[in-house]
Amino acid sequence: MDLELTLERVAHGGHCVARHEGRVVFVRHGIPGERVIARVDAGEDTKRFWKASVVKVLEASPDRVKHIWNMADALAAEEHGAHPVGGAEFGHISLARQRSLKAEVFREQLTRLAQTDPDSVGFHEVESVPVAGWDESESAREDDGLAWRSRASFSVTKDGRLAMHPFHSNELVPIAEMPLAAEAINNLKLWETDFRGFERIEVAAPSTGQAPLLVLIPRADNRTFRPPHGEAIENASGVVVVEQTRGSAGDGRGSLRTLAGKPYVMEQAGRRALRVTGEGFWQIHRGAPRVLTEAMLDYARPEAGETVADLYAGAGLFTAALADAVGSRGAVLSIEGAPGTSADAAYNFEADSQVYVTRGRVERTLAYETRGDSLDAIVLDPPRVGAGKQSVQAMAQTNAQRIAYVSCDPASFARDVGYFKNHGYELRNARVFDLYPHTHHMEIVGLLAKNEG
Structure with missing residues (x-):
């Protein structure tokens, strides 16, 4: 079923919101303000809201550009009677507008799910990220949003x-x-x-x-x-x-x-080289390790002699920076649930006496390893589903004064911020990075701190 629709605001997940006879329609491959012909996905007709894809543009946005990848272009696919591949659903939008749309989504999620004013945490815009890694010589590359996936x-x-x-x-x-x-x-x-x-x-x-x-x-x-x-x-x-x-x-x-x-x-993780097995997690954007580490350190502020935790630690990107910051008189607790990835972390920090690597679910392992002791700071980088209520409770029980939260999903991030608020933590600062150009995804680094009194 094809519908003529006027696209309204952007929604989390890469869709635009439209309405047809009182029913909400979530439309992919469009831009807010456009008038389009959208095809409702099969099997949607009995549902409360519909999902659809643009197959023709009647009135184009000035931000519509030639798609960066023909095989992911919905309009080109329609001409050939095919379906566009996923992975570049914002490829038809100028990079500047992509980032403004992502900013709208972040603001909406934080306001609605965390009851937090984005302006109060210093958020202004989604930041572009150079493709360069730790080697700054790469940073001269044109910002075209391409060639970033490692x-x-x-x-x-x-x-x-x-x-x-x-x-x-x-x-x-x-x-x-x-x-x-x-x-x-x-x-x-x-x-x-x-x-x-x-x-x-x-x-x-x-x-x-x-x-x-x-x-x-x-x-x-x-x-x-x-x-x-x-x-x-x-x-x-x-x-x-x-x-x-x-x-x-x-x-x-x-x-x-x-x-x-x-x-x-x-x-590469700063001055260190870390082992990551074929099945292990590592940040996809080539510039992400450096940018996220710098943002994390700015918020977590680890100091010599402190005791900190790196949760959902992976092979140890943030553990490496934390270990260097707290030094031999401090301590870093690294918790990761995946066996292979935790084994990588154990290998990577075998020579660092201040790093203790353990495997397990965060909500259980953190409580067991700390046993009621306080932490100075926590860093967490959970999967897309977020940390969740039980993990947030376990973190709050450590009485950590500073929590640097790295997230790849604005909805789960905002939800968890709400959980932290229930334990006396406040989101003080937040930055959003465009680590996934030409997609609807984004990366967030937030600082949560204990409310005084």
């Missing part, structure tokens, strides 16, 4: 071609480029390789200049490993290749088996 994940069609999914679809669309990916990833030309027998391909291009790491996830019916056919893979010089064996039912991931090179990359 990691990418692809599905594989039955005939072995790299592919991606359209939004909320099981369909596979073969691809032949990825403009948001780092040059080191695109230079592999993996779309020219035959990956038959594999379900998914993950690739990481580390900031240290080390060779990219490929993780190959086989299909359930691929009982015998068969190497992919492709020059980049068969001549595995300069490419690290790892097969991830399928795990048993319910355990999520399997083990890693090295086919060429080592099953990890080294990532």
Whole structure:
């Protein structure tokens, strides 16, 4: 069903709000103020609100530009009777307007879910981030929002071609480029390789200049490993290749088996190089580790001799900076739930006597490890779902005076800010970074502090 709609405000999730005969319609691939023809997604007609995608623009916004990626362009896909792939849903909008829309979303979520005035915490705009890592020589790159992804994940069609999914679809669309990916990833030309027998391909291009790491996830019916056919893979010089064996039912991931090179990359964290295995978490934007570390330190303000915690710590990006700040007379508690990633952290800080690495759920492990003792500061960088009520309670019980909260989702961040308020904490400052250009996502760093009295 096609509808003629006038798009109103932006909503969290990358949609614009429109109305049709009193029903709310969430529309992708548009810009507020545009008049469009939007196609309602299949199966939506009986629901309270509808979701739709723009298939034709009747009155375009002055902020509409040529899409940065033809395969993700909804209008181009409509002309060819196809569906656009996901991952660049804001690619038709000028970068300046993308950031203003993200700012609107952040302000709305913070106001509605946390009952907090964005102006009171010093928030003004979403900040652009250079693609440069710790090496400032890269910072001269033009701000076009491209080539920032140091990691990418692809599905594989039955005939072995790299592919991606359209939004909320099981369909596979073969691809032949990825403009948001780092040059080191695109230079592999993996779309020219035959990956038959594999379900998914993950690739990481580390900031240290080390060779990219490929993780190959086989299909359930691929009982015998068969190497992919492709020059980049068969001549595995300069490419690290790892097969991830399928795990048993319910355990999520399997083990890693090295086919060429080592099953990890080294990532830069200030003066340190940290090991991150093929399945481990690392910030996707190439400039994110430096920018987020600087913002975190500005808010957490760790000092020599203090006791601090790094929660959802991953391989230790923030742990590294905290360990250097508190020094040998201080202490850093690193908590991470993923076994492989926690093992990376243990390896990375084996020589740092002030760092204690432990694995477990934050809400339980933090309470057990602190046993009622106070902390000077806490840093947390939870997954997209946020920390949640129980973890916030566990943090509040440490009586930490400063909490630096790093988040990739404005809704879960604002919700958790509300939980912290119930425990006597106030959001004092917040910065929002555009670490995901041409998508609706953003990264937030907030400072929560104990209310006096």
